[in-house]
Amino acid sequence: MTKSIVALALGLLLVGPGAAVAKKKTFVYVHDRQAGGGVYGFVMDKVGGLTPIPGSPFALVDEGGNCGANCQTLTYSKKRKTLYAGGPTGVSAWTVNPDGTLTVVPGSPFTPSGGGDFLGTGVVEAGKRVFVYSASFEDGNVYGWAANGDGSLVDLASS
Numbered sequence: 001m002t003k004s005i006v007a008l009a010l011g012l013l014l015v016g017p018g019a020a021v022a023k024k025k026t027f028v029y030v031h032d033r034q035a036g037g038g039v040y041g042f043v044m045d046k047v048g049g050l051t052p053i054p055g056s057p058f059a060l061v062d063e064g065g066n067c068g069a070n071c072q073t074l075t076y077s078k079k080r081k082t083l084y085a086g087g088p089t090g091v092s093a094w095t096v097n098p099d100g101t102l103t104v105v106p107g108s109p110f111t112p113s114g115g116g117d118f119l120g121t122g123v124v125e126a127g128k129r130v131f132v133y134s135a136s137f138e139d140g141n142v143y144g145w146a147a148n149g150d151g152s153l154v155d156l157a158s159s
Contacts, residue, residue: 027041028042030074033087037060039060039083072121076123079125081151090110095151115141119134
């Protein structure tokens, strides 16, 4: 990377291989949510070296906000094979393809009825269900969503 990344969050995940691939790959994603940033994707080799994934950085659909440090904005659902990132208006979602490339989930960012500048984003996988939570820097509340099979999010009534 040639540009300096000021605001970032790391997510390390293992993604299962396609039928033609004999071993699993480890993908590393870094979220730079500032204007002009993106989600940087890398394939990690067995000694920890990183090689950029073609097409990286992947474009943001919700950029900016008050994140000036490690804000834990990035999280991954193994069940949905989806990467989620907090942003200034909600949580964005990308499907993680077998080659590590990202495809924006339609409807991103998923914006709740309140809050703003979402940080501290996390995933909880309970049985077959997947939930995504993110804290609003703006109002101090935690917002929650249920993740559909396609990775899209639906507000939780209790949120």
